[in-house]
Amino acid sequence: xxxxxxxxxxxxxxxxxxxxxxxxxxxxxxxxxxxxxxxxxxxxxxxxxxxxxxxxxxxxxxxxxxxxxxxxxxxxxxxxxxxxxxxxxxxxxxxxxxxxxxxxxxxxxxxxxxxxxxxxxxxxxxxxxxxxxxxxxxxxxxxxxxxxxxxxxxxxxxxxxxxxxxxxxxxxxxxxxxxxxxxxxxxxxxxxxxxxxxxxxxxxxxxxxxxxxxxxxxxxxxxxxxxxxxxxxxxxxxxxxxxxxxxxxxxxxxxxxxxxxxxxxxxxxxxxxxxxxxxxxxxxxxxxxxxxxxxxxxxx
Numbered sequence: 001x002x003x004x005x006x007x008x009x010x011x012x013x014x015x016x017x018x019x020x021x022x023x024x025x026x027x028x029x030x031x032x033x034x035x036x037x038x039x040x041x042x043x044x045x046x047x048x049x050x051x052x053x054x055x056x057x058x059x060x061x062x063x064x065x066x067x068x069x070x071x072x073x074x075x076x077x078x079x080x081x082x083x084x085x086x087x088x089x090x091x092x093x094x095x096x097x098x099x100x101x102x103x104x105x106x107x108x109x110x111x112x113x114x115x116x117x118x119x120x121x122x123x124x125x126x127x128x129x130x131x132x133x134x135x136x137x138x139x140x141x142x143x144x145x146x147x148x149x150x151x152x153x154x155x156x157x158x159x160x161x162x163x164x165x166x167x168x169x170x171x172x173x174x175x176x177x178x179x180x181x182x183x184x185x186x187x188x189x190x191x192x193x194x195x196x197x198x199x200x201x202x203x204x205x206x207x208x209x210x211x212x213x214x215x216x217x218x219x220x221x222x223x224x225x226x227x228x229x230x231x232x233x234x235x236x237x238x239x240x241x242x243x244x245x246x247x248x249x250x251x252x253x254x255x256x257x258x259x260x261x262x263x264x265x266x267x268x269x270x271x272x273x274x275x276x277x278x279x280x281x282x283x284x285x286x287x288x289x290x291x292x293x294x295x296x297x298x299x300x
Contacts, residue, residue: 003091003118004057005034006048006072008064013159016064016095019111023063023093026115034061039068049075052088059089059298061118065096066204070136070275073128073295077135082291086128091118091298098164101138101275104201104215107299117298125293127215129200131286136274137215137295139204142264142286143178144195144233146271147171148205149278164205172233180266182224184259192226194233194253196264198288199223205276207240211247212256218292222262225254262288 005027009017027034035057037048045062049072052060062072069092079087094102094109105126108114131140152167182189182196199210199221213221227233232253239248249256269282 001058002033002035003059003061004052005036005061005063005093006039006045006052006068007036008039008045008062008068008095010039011064011068011095012097015097019095020063023095023111023115026111027118029112030115030119032115032119039064043071045071046075046078049073050078051075053079057088059091061091061093061298063093063095065276066098066100066138067276068096069101070138070277073135073137073275086295089123089296089298090126093118097159098161098204098206100203100205101201103203104138104213105297105299117300120298120300122299123296124216124299126295126297127200127218128291128294129198129220129288130291131198131272131274131288134274134279136200138201138275139197139199139209140272140274140288141195141197141204141209142266142270142272142283143193144171144176145197145204145209146273146278147174147176149273149276150271152205153278161206164207168207168237172230172237175230175233176270177226178266178268178270180264182222183263184222184257185261186259187257189224189255192228193224193266194226196222196224198262200290202243208243208247209240210256211243211249212258216293217258218290219258219260220262220288220290221256221258223249223254223256225249225251227251227253260290262286264288
């Protein structure tokens, strides 16, 4: 059976294009028959994934990073009515910078091992999340987290994890904050907000924003709160690298919980993102829900 591979050559600052030859050899050595499509512009992966579903491909492998995966899932979702089974199986070739979903699911970053998983055909049912009209599989947020992303996109002289860290420091110095209302299954909060993060996975951009999330449990993990000073935010920053004890969600003013629905209303617009891809405009209203075990993903 031939699978569809969608390559985002821009992932990890064109490193995905440089490594495609290595990935292609790994797929062929593993005996994977594939048809390749290459993204040529922003959001092109959405169209390529939707077209692949229409053409009858039963498996789509994303060769790129977390943003590429998010785009592909949204393209697949265009052919889904949210009641029937998801139309295709998802596979991953880790060619991004952070590869957070790969980490959160426990998949290998080695391309040869990734190709063997694709060839093996074994799947596990992954939760799928939705924010307004956009699907995501790893993370979404408003407030400080996507505000950091707006800074990250302006940094071109640094690569890798350091780029995320510099962007975070830059954003904290601006000290953006909002007042708003956050509601979930059995509770609500009204008051000041520094950040609101929704995780299907534990890690995003190298930070453990929802450190107790499980992408297979049927729950959104909601982390939110307010830190009133720059010093308070800077104190939280290193703790966002802690997955276990000592996480930033343990600090005063912060909270983490598990739920199936979340609604957010902010007093003024905030940037927002799904799987690292910013919304076109800043927004005040966000609605979240989760589809338990909706997407079959290739695993060891």
